[in-house]
Amino acid sequence: MQLDIIYNHNEVIVKNMEDFEPQHIFECGQSFRWNREIDGSYTGIAYKKILNVKKIDRDIIFKNTNKKEFNEIWMEYFDLNTDYKIIKKEISKDDPIMKKAIDFGNGIRILKQEPWETIASFIISANNNIPRIKKTVEILSENYGDYLGQYNDIDRYAFPDVKTIAGLTPEELKSSGIGYRASYIIKTAQMIVDEPIDLCKLQKLDIKKCEKSLLQYHGVGPKVAHCILFFCIGQMEAFPVDTWVKRVMEYFYFKEETKPKVIQEFATKKYGKYAGYAQQYLFYYARELNIGKK
DNA sequence: CCCCAGGCAGTTA
DNA sequence: TAACTGCCTGGG
Numbered sequence: 001m002q003l004d005i006i007y008n009h010n011e012v013i014v015k016n017m018e019d020f021e022p023q024h025i026f027e028c029g030q031s032f033r034w035n036r037e038i039d040g041s042y043t044g045i046a047y048k049k050i051l052n053v054k055k056i057d058r059d060i061i062f063k064n065t066n067k068k069e070f071n072e073i074w075m076e077y078f079d080l081n082t083d084y085k086i087i088k089k090e091i092s093k094d095d096p097i098m099k100k101a102i103d104f105g106n107g108i109r110i111l112k113q114e115p116w117e118t119i120a121s122f123i124i125s126a127n128n129n130i131p132r133i134k135k136t137v138e139i140l141s142e143n144y145g146d147y148l149g150q151y152n153d154i155d156r157y158a159f160p161d162v163k164t165i166a167g168l169t170p171e172e173l174k175s176s177g178i179g180y181r182a183s184y185i186i187k188t189a190q191m192i193v194d195e196p197i198d199l200c201k202l203q204k205l206d207i208k209k210c211e212k213s214l215l216q217y218h219g220v221g222p223k224v225a226h227c228i229l230f231f232c233i234g235q236m237e238a239f240p241v242d243t244w245v246k247r248v249m250e251y252f253y254f255k256e257e258t259k260p261k262v263i264q265e266f267a268t269k270k271y272g273k274y275a276g277y278a279q280q281y282l283f284y285y286a287r288e289l290n291i292g293k294k
Numbered sequence: 295c296c297c298c299a300g301g302c303a304g305t306t307a
Numbered sequence: 308t309a310a311c312t313g314c315c316t317g318g319g
Contacts, residue, residue: 179315
């Protein structure tokens with residue numbers, strides 16, 4: 001698979017890109033820092049960079065970037081070297097439900113996100129709703145993140161550094177609307193400052209050991225751990241079971257109340273090394289169509 | 295207004 | 308180790 005890339009001034013275009021639908025990528029719930037603009041493009045922040053993404057016909061236009069940055073950051077971030085056709089085929093064989101879910105979320109790509117931001121964001125996501133998670137992450141960034149400049153006349157801020165958060169008190173953090181998760185985030189930040197995350201090391205561990213090490217963080221349980229495994233460590237057989245996935249799996253496969261752990265083990269067996277992708281298609285499908293909700 | 299949200303930690307049996 | 312409970316906060 002060879003990408004057809006054009007590098008312009010402050011802009012990179014990938015021609016005839018397969019399996020890339022901005023709306024599905026940014027609104028499938030994997031990331032909390034991308035917002036839709038009036039023209040249908042999305043502006044977001046990652047790795048202390050501001051980027052705008054727009055799809056025109058079959059081309060993807062990446063604005064506010066350049067060749068060097070694109071190759072160093074965004075290629076991997078957008079998982080552009082992965083052929084989603086193979087994944088889709090693998091997880092949907094003999095599974096009409098998964099075929100439907102994939103058809104619905106056809107252009108989803110899994111973003112390779114930063115470890116600390118992913119950990120903190122998904123700690124915040126617990127017992128919370130997506131609009132509020134996004135708002136909290138935004139306020140956190142405005143209050144404690146680096147100022148990155150303006151884009152489309154709006155001030156943009158990076159997600160706060162782990163050291164900054166580690167130095168705060170829960171009382172200070174609570175002004176960001178983070179609620180009782182403030183103490184979780186701070187404790188976890190302090191753990192990470194004391195022992196920085198070694199991504200390479202984590203990637204080499206088998207998923208069980210990797211999960212176990214993540215569960216040591218405060219505010220990280222099985223669901224959040226699997227989100228971290230999948231969205232930033234690259235353990236693609238992870239399978240986060242949240243309320244939506246639980247409901248949709250019960251509705252389609254189990255036909256009865258089933259414990260998250262049972263669902264997760266079932267999915268790992270059923271979908272194998274691409275289980276995480278299956279989870280993301282299912283989650284998006286279920287949430288958008290309200291499947292399984294009473 | 296009340297209900298609840300992409301769970302988790304802490305506490306009991 | 309399984310089951311139960313309370314939880315900041317604000318969107319819907």
